[in-house]
Amino acid sequence: MTTKFPYKHLLGLRGMPRETIELILDTARAMKEVHSRKVKKVPTLRGKIVVNLFYEPSTRTRTSFELAAKRLSADTVGISTTTSSVVKGESLLDTAHTLRVMGADIIIMRHSSSGAPHLLAENLNISIINAGDGINEHPTQGLLDLFTIREHKGQIQGLTVTIAGDIRHSRVARSNMWGLLTLGAKVRMVGPPTLVPKYVRDLGVEVYTDFDKAIDGADVINLLRIQKERMTANFFPNLREYNRLYGMSSERLANAKPGVLIMHPGPINRGVEISSEVADSPSSVILEQVTNGIAVRMAVLYLLVTGQRERSTEEGASSFLWEAES
Amino acid sequence: MVDDNVILIKNARILDPASGKDETGSVLVKNGVIEKIGKSVSSKVAEEIDAQNLWLFPGLVDMHVHLRQPGQDSKETFATGTRAAAAGGVTRVVTMANTIPVLDNKTGIEFVVERSKSEGCVHVHPVGSVSKGLEGKEISDIGEIVLAGAVALSDDGKGVMDAQLFRRAMEYSTIFDVPIISHCEDHNLSQGGAMNEGQTSTFIGLPGIPAEAETVMVSRDILLAKCTGARLHIAHVSCGESVDLIRTYKKRGVKVTAETAMHYLLLTDKAVEGYNTNAKMNPPLRTEEDRQALLEGLRDGTIDAIASDHAPHTRGEKSQEFDLAPFGIVGLETTLPLMMSYLPQQGLNPLDLIRQMTVAPCEILKLPAGKLEPGMIADLTLWNPTGESQIDPNLFFSKGHSTPFSGWKVTGRVEATIVAGRVVYAPSYSPAASLAAARPS
Numbered sequence: 001m002t003t004k005f006p007y008k009h010l011l012g013l014r015g016m017p018r019e020t021i022e023l024i025l026d027t028a029r030a031m032k033e034v035h036s037r038k039v040k041k042v043p044t045l046r047g048k049i050v051v052n053l054f055y056e057p058s059t060r061t062r063t064s065f066e067l068a069a070k071r072l073s074a075d076t077v078g079i080s081t082t083t084s085s086v087v088k089g090e091s092l093l094d095t096a097h098t099l100r101v102m103g104a105d106i107i108i109m110r111h112s113s114s115g116a117p118h119l120l121a122e123n124l125n126i127s128i129i130n131a132g133d134g135i136n137e138h139p140t141q142g143l144l145d146l147f148t149i150r151e152h153k154g155q156i157q158g159l160t161v162t163i164a165g166d167i168r169h170s171r172v173a174r175s176n177m178w179g180l181l182t183l184g185a186k187v188r189m190v191g192p193p194t195l196v197p198k199y200v201r202d203l204g205v206e207v208y209t210d211f212d213k214a215i216d217g218a219d220v221i222n223l224l225r226i227q228k229e230r231m232t233a234n235f236f237p238n239l240r241e242y243n244r245l246y247g248m249s250s251e252r253l254a255n256a257k258p259g260v261l262i263m264h265p266g267p268i269n270r271g272v273e274i275s276s277e278v279a280d281s282p283s284s285v286i287l288e289q290v291t292n293g294i295a296v297r298m299a300v301l302y303l304l305v306t307g308q309r310e311r312s313t314e315e316g317a318s319s320f321l322w323e324a325e326s
Numbered sequence: 327m328v329d330d331n332v333i334l335i336k337n338a339r340i341l342d343p344a345s346g347k348d349e350t351g352s353v354l355v356k357n358g359v360i361e362k363i364g365k366s367v368s369s370k371v372a373e374e375i376d377a378q379n380l381w382l383f384p385g386l387v388d389m390h391v392h393l394r395q396p397g398q399d400s401k402e403t404f405a406t407g408t409r410a411a412a413a414g415g416v417t418r419v420v421t422m423a424n425t426i427p428v429l430d431n432k433t434g435i436e437f438v439v440e441r442s443k444s445e446g447c448v449h450v451h452p453v454g455s456v457s458k459g460l461e462g463k464e465i466s467d468i469g470e471i472v473l474a475g476a477v478a479l480s481d482d483g484k485g486v487m488d489a490q491l492f493r494r495a496m497e498y499s500t501i502f503d504v505p506i507i508s509h510c511e512d513h514n515l516s517q518g519g520a521m522n523e524g525q526t527s528t529f530i531g532l533p534g535i536p537a538e539a540e541t542v543m544v545s546r547d548i549l550l551a552k553c554t555g556a557r558l559h560i561a562h563v564s565c566g567e568s569v570d571l572i573r574t575y576k577k578r579g580v581k582v583t584a585e586t587a588m589h590y591l592l593l594t595d596k597a598v599e600g601y602n603t604n605a606k607m608n609p610p611l612r613t614e615e616d617r618q619a620l621l622e623g624l625r626d627g628t629i630d631a632i633a634s635d636h637a638p639h640t641r642g643e644k645s646q647e648f649d650l651a652p653f654g655i656v657g658l659e660t661t662l663p664l665m666m667s668y669l670p671q672q673g674l675n676p677l678d679l680i681r682q683m684t685v686a687p688c689e690i691l692k693l694p695a696g697k698l699e700p701g702m703i704a705d706l707t708l709w710n711p712t713g714e715s716q717i718d719p720n721l722f723f724s725k726g727h728s729t730p731f732s733g734w735k736v737t738g739r740v741e742a743t744i745v746a747g748r749v750v751y752a753p754s755y756s757p758a759a760s761l762a763a764a765r766p767s
Contacts, residue, residue: 014529092647113647114531115601123645134649136531174531199528 005303009121009128012137013178021179025147027299028292034071035295044302045074051104053095054080054131055111060266060290061131061141065108068297077104096120106304109133127304135169141265142175144296146183148289149220152261157184162214164246165224165273166195166235172265173224177205190214191246194235211246215256222263223248223273239272250277261285329371331357333747335708336367338377342384343681344697353382355704358747363698377708380741383680384696385417385448385705386662389585389687390482390561390633392654393419393450396437397426402638402725404438408446410636410658410724412751415740417448417705418695419636419658420687423455423476424483430455430466435474447750448743449705451477451693456495456506460484465495472502477691479504482561483608485511485543489550496556505557505583505690510543510568511609520649522595522610530599532648535610541567548572552580559690560584562635564609566619573628583690584628586620587635588661589730592668593617597730601648605730607637608653621672624682631686632679634661638726656726660717663736666709708742708752715739 005023013021034042050069054062062078069076079099092111099107106127109117114134121128132138150156161180167173167189180187181203189196190208201207208214215221226242236242248262262274262284270276279286336352340363352367353360388411394402411419421438423429429438435452442450454471458464460481468479479499486492486508499506516539521527523534544560548571551558560572563586572584589607594614597605605611623629637654644651665679674682688696695705717734719727742752 091642091645093645111647113649115648118601119645119647134531135533171531197528199525202525 005307007304009117010139010300010304011117011121011128011130013139013142013175013182014137016178016182018182021143021146021182024143024296024299024303025150027303028143028147028296031298031302032292032295034298035291041071041073043073045069045072045305048074048105048305049103050074050076050106050108050301051099052076052078052080052131053099053107053109054078055109056132058110058132060293061110061138064290064293065129065131065297068294068301071294072298072301074301092116092119093123096124100124100126106301129300129304132171134171135174136171137175137178138171138265139175140293140297140300141172142179143300144289144293145172145176145222145263145265146179147292147296148263148285149261151292152285153219156180158186159219160186160188160217161220161222162188162190162218163222163224164190164211164214164248165226166230167191167200167224168195168197169227169230170224176222177203181205188214188218192236192242195230212252212255215252217257218260219257220261220263221248221256225265225267225269226273243272247272248274248278250275250281253278253281253283263289266290328373330373331747332369332372333375333744334367334369334372335375335377335382335706338380338382338708340382340698341677341680342698343677344384344685344699346677347698348677353698353706355706355744355747358704360698360700360702360704362700375708375742379710379712381676381709381711383707383709384684384698385707385743385745386415386683387418387420387687387693387696388416388634388636388658388661388683389420389631389691390587391419391421391636391658392424392638393421393442394638395425395441396434400640400725404442404445404450406723406725407636407638407658408442408448408450409751410656410722411448412743412745413723413740414659415662415707415709415743416658417707417743417745418451418693419448420451420453420477420691422482423453423480424460428455428459429453429471429476430458432467432470432474435471435476439475448745449695451475451691453478453480453482453507455479456481456486457491462486462488462491465491465498468495468498469502472504477504477693478507478559480507480509480561482507482509485509485513487513489546492547493550493554496550496554496558499556500554503557505559507559507561508543508547509561510540510547512539512542515539515542519610521598521606522612524595524613526595526598530601532598532601535608537565537567537612537616540565540609541571544568544571548575548580548582551582555581557581558583562587562590562609562633563620563623563629564590564612564616566616569619569623569628573623573626576628583630584623585631585633585687586624586629587633588657588664589635589655590617590620591624591632592664593730602730603644603646603648603651604655604728604732606648606651606653607635607655621674624678625673630682630690632661632665632682633687634658636724636726638724639728640725641727644728655728655730656722656724657729658724659722660729660731662707662709662740663717663738664731664734666711666738667736704744704747706744707740708744709738710741711738713737713739
């Protein structure tokens with residue numbers, strides 16, 4: 001059975017149908033298997049040029065995409081600039097067109113403006129992957145979170161997932177929310193009301209201000225990084241108080257549902273949204289998320305280039321279209 | 327012999343909201359002034375325009391326009407902006423003070439008055455700023471700019487955050503009985519926002535501008551108008567709560583008037599979906615509830631006028647990341663066809679709409695125009711109420727092309743725009759008649 005991957009771009013999880021998300025997750029499972037081989041490389045993207053265009057600093061996402069592309073044998077180029085396109089004096093579209101005529105097949109972009117990858121997708125005839133746009137979405141992070149949850153819990157449908165922290169400014173929260181809702185999870189959001197937009201209620205998301213209530217009975221707790229600059233903008237008084245109200249501590253973990261998964265997109269602030277004990281506890285899957293990120297990004301690159309895959313109903317990845325390069 | 331200075335427009339459906347007149351008849355124009363109106367007006371020397379099946383009404387007065395000159399000629403000029411106005415049936419535009427430099431002294435006002443006369447094809451009235459450089463720190467040369475021809479005072483484009491300065495400006499404005507046009511925005515509340523704060527901004531991850539950024543300032547300014555006795559005009563009302571406040575205080579006798587811009591009557595913040603910079607303006611498009619409240623405000627007279635808030639930018643500026651693209655869309659060429667096509671079904675008949683776009687703004691700004699009476703300057707719009715077309719930004723005379731209405735179907739079109747007795751736009755008449763609006767190269 002083949003399932004089509006109907007997209008030219010990966011811009012976000014909002015509106016993405018269940019079958020497509022599941023196709024990516026299934027493909028990622030096969031990709032993860034490549035990771036355990038002696039030669040961690042397959043030839044699928046040989047001859048393709050993948051550009052990492054990062055307008056914001058990033059270590060893990062950028063490295064993860066680069067490794068994913070390399071494992072698929074693509075040629076990769078990284079461009080990173082901390083200055084915005086405006087400061088640099090060249091418009092985003094001009095930069096992207098320049099990369100296109102140099103032969104780029106896929107542009108992976110991180111940008112501080114929500115919708116920036118959509119602008120490229122509309123104007124350029126090459127594939128665009130959103131590696132985080134402003135406060136909108138970070139779809140591959142959402143997918144790797146879904147993948148990690150599914151690996152541990154078997155399925156997403158029916159789970160209760162609590163997302164905690166700065167929802168308002170979090171692209172990770174949005175991508176998780178869309179994916180989780182589509183796959184049938186119950187989503188709770190918790191944080192100071194200054195950081196949780198009330199309109200998520202319109203989607204059936206439950207909004208809490210009391211962290212203990214929000215994590216009571218949850219199967220998964222996803223903690224978002226809290227940024228210090230939010231404090232100076234009066235979203236909350238200080239980090240100590242934030243930690244007291246919304247920090248994941250050993251005591252809170254002890255009261256949580258047995259088997260709860262503790263997740264975090266990283267980089268973590270030990271002692272702020274998560275205590276060191278919790279981060280390093282057996283409940284924490286934070287490092288697994290990083291590993292899974294590569295598999296998910298390989299899956300996305302693969303599907304964007306090939307458009308489809310043979311879908312195996314069995315466990316494992318035996319029906320993949322390639323063999324490892326020897 | 328035909329006298330060039332005499333025009334007879336005959337067989338027209340004459341719509342004059344000031345007198346409530348809606349009848350078929352003729353208008354005789356002599357030396358740029360309306361000479362006679364009536365059923366059996368005739369002249370042996372006039373050039374005749376047969377307006378059978380056409381509507382004739384006072385030329386539109388758009389009280390909220392940014393012609394961008396001086397200083398931003400790449401966005402618009404007097405030449406292009408006034409031609410856009412003529413193509414939209416607008417014979418008089420009020421242009422805002424947020425130019426470079428800001429119109430905060432008499433030299434700036436004189437520049438606009440003189441340049442627009444020599445380069446434009448419709449009447450242009452400048453607005454002078456409330457504060458020097460729109461900085462909200464010192465009041466402008468209010469008296470001198472009013473005496474030089476400014477018809478109102480406004481820091482439009484920016485809210486005046488200092489309530490004390492605004493109060494002083496209002497008090498001072500009463501010397502000249504000139505209205506202060508308030509761009510109601512609390513910049514602390516709107517800071518960083520790119521669209522209306524609501525469901526859509528939450529879903530597409532754009533920083534929001536809450537309705538309260540407007541309504542808090544509407545209430546402040548109305549209370550200051552009450553205390554100073556100044557004439558306050560609220561620009562581009564976008565929220566239902568603002569309408570409620572204006573309604574309440576109008577009833578209590580506060581001298582407050584209001585305008586809304588046409589896009590708030592037709593669209594909601596859902597139009598931003600897809601990061602559409604053609605739907606980015608300030609104040610932002612709001613919710614369906616707000617839209618309904620604005621329509622009700624127009625029906626019951628709480629909102630006096632409809633303007634375009636024509637705010638042109640270059641294509642390059644609007645083809646950026648959503649949060650970096652400037653606020654503002656064009657509207658001079660689309661307001662009349664859109665209003666005539668979509669508002670009658672909302673209980674606003676053509677005579678109401680024409681009032682809101684002619685005599686109402688003239689009363690607010692004390693302009694000697696907007697009605698059909700012998701002795702008035704002959705500023706006239708000839709409208710063909712039939713025929714469907716689609717809005718095509720590539721055909722705009724304006725330098726700005728950014729509009730969320732591209733491809734919208736409209737019924738009717740401007741057949742002729744007459745400014746002081748001179749036909750400045752008439753796309754389907756003789757070449758001689760459409761001279762002034764020739765497309766700039």
